[in-house]
Amino acid sequence: MVLEIRNLDLHFGALYVTRDINLTLPRGARHALIGPNGAGKTTLVNLLTGQLKPDSGKILLDEQEITRLPPHQRARRGLGRTYQINALFRSMTPVEAVSLAIAQRDGNALRVFGTAALGRRTGEEARELLQAVGLGQYMNHMTRELPYGVQRLLEVALALAGKPKVLLLDEPAAGVSTQAGDQLFRLIDSLPSDLAILLIEHDMRLVFRFAKRITVLVGGGVLVEGTPEEIGADQRVRDVYLGHKHAA
Ligand SMILES: Nc1ncnc2c1ncn2[C@@H]1O[C@H](COP(=O)(O)OP(=O)(O)OP(=O)(O)O)[C@@H](O)[C@H]1O
Ligand SMILES: [Mg+2]
Structure with missing residues (x-):
């Protein structure tokens, strides 16, 4: 179990x-x-x-x-759960928010935007995940401007980023x-x-x-x-x- x-x-x-x-x-x-x-x-x-x-x-x-x-x-x-998108994530694009969630999972939160290779790998994984959940077309928009239903999909994507x-x-x-x-x-x-x-x-x-x-x-x-x-x-x-x- x-x-x-x-x-x-x-x-x-x-x-x-x-x-x-x-x-x-x-x-x-x-x-x-x-x-x-x-x-x-x-x-x-x-x-x-x-x-x-x-x-x-x-x-x-x-x-x-x-x-x-x-x-x-x-x-x-x-153990993953969805959270309401917070103010920090609202001021990011979905690809940035998911990248941050991936980096948190891997314990790299402070470095994600630091080294280019790490940022590239994290960004790729984030884009793949967003495509997979059907958010490809929104991934570079500002999250706070996305329709409410799309934000709820992003909440699931953020939970999935933790694998x-x-x-x-x-x-x-x-x-x-x-x-x-x-x-x-x-x-x-x-x-x-x-x-x-x-x-x-x-x-x-x-x-x-x-x-x-x-x-x-x-x-x-x-x-x-x-x-x-x-x-x-x-x-x-x-x-x-x-x-x-x-x-x-
Ligand atoms: N900190 C607390 N102190 C006292 N009672 C609480 C506390 N937190 C929750 N409760 C009570 O616990 C019970 C269960 O609440 P809960 O929110 O888990 O219900 P729920 O099944 O999720 O309901 P809903 O379908 O409305 O979301 C309720 O009677 C609520 O008033
Ligand atoms: Mg409830």
Whole structure:
């Protein structure tokens, strides 16, 4: 298993936001995490990336425990997530931003624009990655001037620049047009088959298209995990979440 979550708990006072969560992702997983607002989905992502520390339980990446490691060490070991593009990246072109992310991955952040050979190699890798994710035509534009949907694609490209083994996507298409969302999901469909992906998404059309397995969170705990067919047919899931949103 590339990612293992064992008996993870987090509470704020009497409120359990993460309740005895067990979840495993094999290499190449296409796993969706769904559940109503406030179910604890984003909290779980923050526990995985190290923004939050659990009260008890374990997280293993590639069989090694990472439960108490700081975020940058988890990233270096292959845990990738998307971040909103920050002010620094907004003032760069995509090729510059991705070059910087590649250099950070390789521990060369301070030198990337220093030596010509290093800069050339990094720039080449950045351009290839941007072409691969369909951003070729935008790569030399100023990022802050790009359409919002394109910026969201760039966020995925920046996460991929770290060469992750596990990619965490928390509502990647939130707030974008249907067309931009479809483009984003075509990109997600085209990602390497050995990359394990954990996706949080409210649009059930996208969830059922993407996922091989689905975990339903409610009140911080796992209500049920199964195949899309099993989840779509589960009466409890329909009662608490799916309702009429998904006509399976
Ligand atoms: N620092 C905190 N202190 C107290 N409660 C918190 C804290 N952070 C999160 N919570 C609570 O944890 C619960 C889970 O929130 P979380 O953001 O993980 O839900 P979510 O499943 O991602 O919801 P959404 O679908 O709306 O994004 C919520 O009830 C939230 O109010
Ligand atoms: Mg959330």
